[in-house]
Amino acid sequence: MTIQYTTRYAIGREEVKTFTTEQLRAEFLLADLMQEDLINLVYTHYDRYIVGGAIPKNTALDLISIDALKSKYFLERREIGFINVGNTGTITVDGEVFTLENKEALYVGKDAKSVVLASLSINDPARFYINSAPAHAQYPTKKVGMADANILHMGSKETCNERHIHQLIINGIVETCQLQMGITCLQLGSVWNTMPAHQHDRRMETYFYFDLDDTQSVCHFMGEPKETRHIWVQNEQAVVSPPWSIHSGAGTSNYAFVWGMAGENLDYDDMDKYAPPELR
Numbered sequence: 001m002t003i004q005y006t007t008r009y010a011i012g013r014e015e016v017k018t019f020t021t022e023q024l025r026a027e028f029l030l031a032d033l034m035q036e037d038l039i040n041l042v043y044t045h046y047d048r049y050i051v052g053g054a055i056p057k058n059t060a061l062d063l064i065s066i067d068a069l070k071s072k073y074f075l076e077r078r079e080i081g082f083i084n085v086g087n088t089g090t091i092t093v094d095g096e097v098f099t100l101e102n103k104e105a106l107y108v109g110k111d112a113k114s115v116v117l118a119s120l121s122i123n124d125p126a127r128f129y130i131n132s133a134p135a136h137a138q139y140p141t142k143k144v145g146m147a148d149a150n151i152l153h154m155g156s157k158e159t160c161n162e163r164h165i166h167q168l169i170i171n172g173i174v175e176t177c178q179l180q181m182g183i184t185c186l187q188l189g190s191v192w193n194t195m196p197a198h199q200h201d202r203r204m205e206t207y208f209y210f211d212l213d214d215t216q217s218v219c220h221f222m223g224e225p226k227e228t229r230h231i232w233v234q235n236e237q238a239v240v241s242p243p244w245s246i247h248s249g250a251g252t253s254n255y256a257f258v259w260g261m262a263g264e265n266l267d268y269d270d271m272d273k274y275a276p277p278e279l280r
């Protein structure tokens with residue numbers, strides 16, 4: 001077996017107020033996404049967003065359909081984005097080979113029938129982070145490197161949140177139905193992401209933290225702005241953010257993360273922001 005999935009059902013705002021640490025982690029933390037020789041997926045019921053990881057080491061990995069989709073092939077009614085957080089890898093889409101270096105992205109549109117993931121080197125495999133959302137129109141498959149990214153310079157040293165947001169799979173760079181993905185890199189000495197924090201009740205979002213040293217950790221904040229909770233996250237772990245939740249974090253060092261989202265529109269800037277003193 002080279003593909004597997006688990007399911008996360010949608011949790012409500014009221015329930016979360018009563019959750020223990022373990023309950024929060026069981027519902028929102030995706031701890032073991034990246035596994036060797038496995039496409040490991042989580043099917044969420046937040047906008048039917050799928051989050052996953054894949055390390056093709058000893059074998060190429062075929063993205064076949066999973067039972068949750070009841071479709072002949074994975075992208076029959078979906079679009080998908082890959083970001084490589086490991087070493088050089090290839091993604092072959094209906095026979096066409098795309099090579100992805102570290103931090104490069106590939107958008108694959110609906111209707112592609114065969115998607116195969118592989119690494120260039122067994123010793124230094126690719127590590128593909130995967131996000132997928134339902135799609136009802138077909139757009140071309142497109143690779144987006146860091147040089148093609150739209151970069152936003154955000155935050156400052158003084159507020160410990162100096163960071164570069166690389167918009168990769170985003171309207172204007174690729175044609176996409178609802179999937180949007182990018183990489184945010186915290187500068188040395190900066191630890192806070194997404195501060196001021198925000199909500200976008202029309203879109204869910206997932207953060208996948210990486211390039212974080214094993215001796216360090218990120219405290220990820222979720223919940224309604226006046227009822228926040230936290231989840232401690234380590235390297236290559238993700239947190240699912242329901243549409244009603246903020247998503248922000250502070251690390252014990254700098255780090256990078258992939259953000260990915262889907263829902264109502266493709267307007268990256270439509271966030272409802274909360275200044276730090278407003279949070280509870």
Ligand SMILES: O=C[C@H](O)[C@@H](O)CC(=O)C(=O)O
Binds near residue numbers: 165
């Ligand atoms: O809706 C947008 C997303 O939450 C992220 O792009 C925000 C982010 O990377 C940051 O401010 O550090």
Ligand SMILES: [Zn+2]
Binds near residue numbers: 198199200205247271
């Ligand atoms: Zn957001």
